[in-house]
Amino acid sequence: MHAIVAEHLRKEYPKRSAQPLWRRRGPAERFTAVEDVSFEVRAGEVFGLLGPNGAGKTTTIRMIATLLEPSAGRALVAGFDTVRQPAEVRRRLGAVLAGERSLYWKLTGRENLQYFAVLYDVPASRVRARVEELLQRFDLAARADELVERYSTGMKQRLSIARALLADPPVLLLDEPTLGLDPQSARNLREIIREIAAEGRTVLLTTHYMEEADQLSDRIAIMDKGRIVALDTPERLKARLDQEAVVRLWLTGGDGRLRESLLAVPGVTAVQVDDAPAPDDPRRVTVQGAELRGALPSLVAAAAAAGARTDRVEIDEPTLEDVFLHLTGRALRD
Amino acid sequence: MLRAVAAVARRELVIFGRYPSWFIGTVIWPVLFPAAYVFSIRALAGPAATPQTYADALGVSDYAGFLIVGTTLWMWVNITLWSMGGALRQEQLGGTLEANWLTPAPRLAVLAGDAVANGAIALLQMGVSVALFVIVYGFHVRSPLASLAVLLANFPWVYGLGLLFASLVVWAKEVNGMVQLVRGVFLVLCGMTYPVAVLPHWLQGVSWVLPLTHGIEALRRTAVAGASWGAVGGDLAWLLGWGAALLLAGVAAFRWTDRRMRRLGSVGTY
Numbered sequence: 001m002h003a004i005v006a007e008h009l010r011k012e013y014p015k016r017s018a019q020p021l022w023r024r025r026g027p028a029e030r031f032t033a034v035e036d037v038s039f040e041v042r043a044g045e046v047f048g049l050l051g052p053n054g055a056g057k058t059t060t061i062r063m064i065a066t067l068l069e070p071s072a073g074r075a076l077v078a079g080f081d082t083v084r085q086p087a088e089v090r091r092r093l094g095a096v097l098a099g100e101r102s103l104y105w106k107l108t109g110r111e112n113l114q115y116f117a118v119l120y121d122v123p124a125s126r127v128r129a130r131v132e133e134l135l136q137r138f139d140l141a142a143r144a145d146e147l148v149e150r151y152s153t154g155m156k157q158r159l160s161i162a163r164a165l166l167a168d169p170p171v172l173l174l175d176e177p178t179l180g181l182d183p184q185s186a187r188n189l190r191e192i193i194r195e196i197a198a199e200g201r202t203v204l205l206t207t208h209y210m211e212e213a214d215q216l217s218d219r220i221a222i223m224d225k226g227r228i229v230a231l232d233t234p235e236r237l238k239a240r241l242d243q244e245a246v247v248r249l250w251l252t253g254g255d256g257r258l259r260e261s262l263l264a265v266p267g268v269t270a271v272q273v274d275d276a277p278a279p280d281d282p283r284r285v286t287v288q289g290a291e292l293r294g295a296l297p298s299l300v301a302a303a304a305a306a307g308a309r310t311d312r313v314e315i316d317e318p319t320l321e322d323v324f325l326h327l328t329g330r331a332l333r334d
Numbered sequence: 335m336l337r338a339v340a341a342v343a344r345r346e347l348v349i350f351g352r353y354p355s356w357f358i359g360t361v362i363w364p365v366l367f368p369a370a371y372v373f374s375i376r377a378l379a380g381p382a383a384t385p386q387t388y389a390d391a392l393g394v395s396d397y398a399g400f401l402i403v404g405t406t407l408w409m410w411v412n413i414t415l416w417s418m419g420g421a422l423r424q425e426q427l428g429g430t431l432e433a434n435w436l437t438p439a440p441r442l443a444v445l446a447g448d449a450v451a452n453g454a455i456a457l458l459q460m461g462v463s464v465a466l467f468v469i470v471y472g473f474h475v476r477s478p479l480a481s482l483a484v485l486l487a488n489f490p491w492v493y494g495l496g497l498l499f500a501s502l503v504v505w506a507k508e509v510n511g512m513v514q515l516v517r518g519v520f521l522v523l524c525g526m527t528y529p530v531a532v533l534p535h536w537l538q539g540v541s542w543v544l545p546l547t548h549g550i551e552a553l554r555r556t557a558v559a560g561a562s563w564g565a566v567g568g569d570l571a572w573l574l575g576w577g578a579a580l581l582l583a584g585v586a587a588f589r590w591t592d593r594r595m596r597r598l599g600s601v602g603t604y
Binding site for chain 2: 011013059062065066067068090091093095097101102103104106107111115116119120121124163
């Protein structure tokens with residue numbers, strides 16, 4: 001049996017009107033956040049939903065978490081329907097969806113876990129030991145009796161994950177788990193997620209950090225504008241692009257014609273122009289297309305025609321960000 | 335379910351104790367609020383007032399007892415509307431509602447736990463008020479058992495109304511306007527500081543429909559005038575009827591709100 005199944009999930013909302021009540025006319029307009037999303041997550045798999053903000057990742061994970069009812073389609077967790085059997089689903093799920101905001105800041109770390117242990121129906125005789133075990137595991141024991149308001153963001157996030165594991169659930173949902181963390185805390189948290197996955201739990205995570213999805217996921221569904229545009233292992237997704245399909249140029253200067261100028265080079269299918277780190281620094285430009293090695297002189301000339309000096313050229317290994325650019329014509333961070 | 339209700343109530347009481355200003359306010363306000371009306375009524379009665387003066391105007395000579403019953407019950411309803419009305423909304427704004435909703439615990443347990451914590455705080459406030467009136471104004475409860483019965487008969491409708499409010503506030507996303515409306519109606523119509531008989535005749539009809547009017551009247555008759563609970567049977571029946579209706583309406587409103595939040599995805603939005 002699959003740990004998670006999403007079948008043709010669709011979610012639409014009424015658009016919120018800025019008009020006062022007495023000026024609204026007719027039914028509210030609707031927008032579709034998720035459209036025909038289907039995937040299956042095998043037991044023990046780490047499955048990533050990767051996409052830019054607004055791609056529909058969070059809406060999808062909230063439907064699976066029973067917080068949202070799909071407008072169409074259905075989702076199953078351990079074989080239980082999220083709409084018809086939500087309590088059964090929640091017994092098998094741990095979830096970290098709102099990060100640090102989901103904790104009671106005026107309670108201590110220990111009190112938070114003890115409170116949620118009751119709500120997760122951990123037997124009364126087991127609560128104390130289970131809480132202590134999780135505090136030790138997530139390196140929170142030394143400050144377990146301090147109010148959560150004094151914790152760092154990384155500590156709050158670790159406490160949120162500890163809470164999600166209170167009932168020892170087979171399935172864990174993580175929505176943007178490293179958002180807002182400093183690089184070191186983010187690295188630590190990724191290590192924790194790897195350990196959780198190594199215990200045989202199924203992990204569904206959403207992220208817009210392609211390195212995170214690449215490092216953690218067995219398989220990735222790339223989402224854009226509410227739909228899944230590709231689903232495969234990170235290696236196979238990247239193998240969709242030829243090894244010579246990605247060229248990175250480091251350019252200084254250049255005007256507004258740069259992107260169009262590069263797109264006009266024969267064989268070029270997509271161009272992504274990054275911002276320069278500082279005004280006089282070179283900026284990275286990613287060019288995708290077919291047989292680009294032969295087109296390098298043309299690319300340099302096209303850049304020059306737009307007023308840019310080429311400082312460096314690399315034919316690079318494709319990344320998931322390149323895959324996203326290839327599939328959608330837009331950068332993941334847009 | 336009961337374990338979850340107890341956990342939520344305990345959580346609320348622990349958090350309540352960690353805000354010193356809330357705690358102090360809870361103890362000070364029940365002392366100050368009725369006292370203001372005591373001095374008003376003394377001023378209106380004039381220096382020559384006798385117990386008969388008060389008995390003629392209020393129906394009982396113990397004007398302090400008359401006032402403490404009205405103000406305490408009104409304050410209880412008022413605080414319940416604010417705190418329970420704001421309970422789900424505060425959780426929604428703070429981001430913790432979603433964390434509670436993700437557990438397998440019945441969602442109604444969260445609100446029921448809030449109600450239990452609120453009830454405990456309300457009892458503390460009533461205790462403070464009554465203690466003050468006993469010490470300062472010589473008030474004493476004449477029929478304690480009957481008074482307790484009347485007080486308990488008020489619980490279902492007060493917390494049914496709180497539950498209804500909590501659900502509607504999550505829908506309306508705003509607590510002030512709704513609380514002001516309901517507490518204002520109760521303030522004017524339920525005889526908090528004056529007998530209902532002074533209202534215009536047509537307003538008296540409306541007043542006697544409201545449960546708080548019966549709650550105040552029955553408690554005055556037992557606690558202040560010393561009536562037995564047989565004498566207030568009609569009021570008790572009225573209070574319990576309202577209690578059943580408001581609890582059912584509260585549960586229905588909560589289920590409607592819960593369903594709406596799942597359809598619109600507003601559990602974690604504000």
